[in-house]
Amino acid sequence: MKILWELFWTFAKMGVMTFGGGYAMLPILQREVVESKRWVTEEEIMDYYAIGQCTPGIIAVNTATFIGQKIRGISGGIVATLGLVFPSVVIISVLAGLITNFSHLVWVQNAFAGIQVCVCVLIFNAVMKLLKKSVVDKRTAAIFAVVLVGSVFLRISPAWFVIAAAVAGIILKNLEVKGK
Amino acid sequence: MSVYLRLYWEFFKTGLFAVGGGMATLPFLKDIGQSTGWYTYTDLMNMLAVSESTPGPIGINMATYVGFTVGGIPGAVIATLGEVTPSIIVILIVAMMLKKFRDNRYVNMAFYGLRPASTGLIGAACVAVVLEVMIGIKVLAADGALVNTFQLAGEALIKWPGVLLAAVLLVLTNVVKPVKDWHPIVFIAFSAVVGIVFRFAGV
Numbered sequence: 001m002k003i004l005w006e007l008f009w010t011f012a013k014m015g016v017m018t019f020g021g022g023y024a025m026l027p028i029l030q031r032e033v034v035e036s037k038r039w040v041t042e043e044e045i046m047d048y049y050a051i052g053q054c055t056p057g058i059i060a061v062n063t064a065t066f067i068g069q070k071i072r073g074i075s076g077g078i079v080a081t082l083g084l085v086f087p088s089v090v091i092i093s094v095l096a097g098l099i100t101n102f103s104h105l106v107w108v109q110n111a112f113a114g115i116q117v118c119v120c121v122l123i124f125n126a127v128m129k130l131l132k133k134s135v136v137d138k139r140t141a142a143i144f145a146v147v148l149v150g151s152v153f154l155r156i157s158p159a160w161f162v163i164a165a166a167v168a169g170i171i172l173k174n175l176e177v178k179g180k
Numbered sequence: 181m182s183v184y185l186r187l188y189w190e191f192f193k194t195g196l197f198a199v200g201g202g203m204a205t206l207p208f209l210k211d212i213g214q215s216t217g218w219y220t221y222t223d224l225m226n227m228l229a230v231s232e233s234t235p236g237p238i239g240i241n242m243a244t245y246v247g248f249t250v251g252g253i254p255g256a257v258i259a260t261l262g263e264v265t266p267s268i269i270v271i272l273i274v275a276m277m278l279k280k281f282r283d284n285r286y287v288n289m290a291f292y293g294l295r296p297a298s299t300g301l302i303g304a305a306c307v308a309v310v311l312e313v314m315i316g317i318k319v320l321a322a323d324g325a326l327v328n329t330f331q332l333a334g335e336a337l338i339k340w341p342g343v344l345l346a347a348v349l350l351v352l353t354n355v356v357k358p359v360k361d362w363h364p365i366v367f368i369a370f371s372a373v374v375g376i377v378f379r380f381a382g383v
Contacts, residue, residue, distance in 0.1 A: 018237060052271075053201070054199070057263070058198075058201060059200075059201045061268075065267060069275050077268055081264050088244050092230070096249065099226075099230065110376045110383065111375045111376050114371040116226070116229070117346050117349070117380070119228050119309065120314065121346055121349040123309060130302065134299045140296040143300065146300070147296070148301075148304050151300065152308070157193075158197065158208050159208075162197045162199060165294050166297075169294060170289040172293065173285075174289070
């Protein structure tokens, strides 16, 4: 039971300290669970992090679940994740309540109109960064273009694009192997 | 269906299909807003700004915020739990066969296609926000796709102050050293001040 509490609080602390998501989390995570707690090794955490990026969901959550289950099985995985999301739920609920109360103020509306422009730029930058990693040849460029245009003009759930792209990846890679 | 059950289910799907971290959930959140009418795209962008500026993983912050908007504190908890449930299930399964998963050819092949698709989805979300915020075209009515809901949101077609601010931010976040490595919260705060000073909302 004590170890579960420790997991919860360690990951809750991680949730407070990661400002900016999964990518910002890795260095803090290494210091905490590898160097100070010695729960996992450096290699293990790199593996977890790599797999966390290529499985569905939030990278930080995936990594937390992985470390938790290593230490205490299924309950460990669940407790670590709950710890990680706990601060977000508290902080955002408080902030969201406050913002709703002040949203009628003129300066708040103007501030958010300015912030929306910034959000556009932040999303654009994120896309550019991801492009470099995900579009590696002509075929991945084609998948990117088809999904981009398809998603702008068609009203279907993004899930269908994800499923189709996974199938396309398998087919294209198989053709490549056969072609050699 | 109760709203909480729907909330859990929508976020379960988001957690299951969003590949590549927090920003990858954005297209799904956009889709939820459109199909349920719970919030507008503008609301979602405000939530994203707050999520970027507060501690915690962005994906979790956004899920909590959307959940709170829909159903208060219970909504916030339920949306977040919905989003992490698939992660927990998938990771627990993967952990049991770690070695096999890492070396599996099909997993690698699928991700060859998944990564550019995920980028494309976020790119489409980006196109929609740019049209809405800077060109003044209301692109995402609660009921339709981009093409059949084009309508002018205001009198001006291109919002020049917004375009100008975006250009400045693009340069600051990509070119100018050391400014480009600063945390996004700095640029969000800067934009808020510019918005207030130049009355971006037009009020």
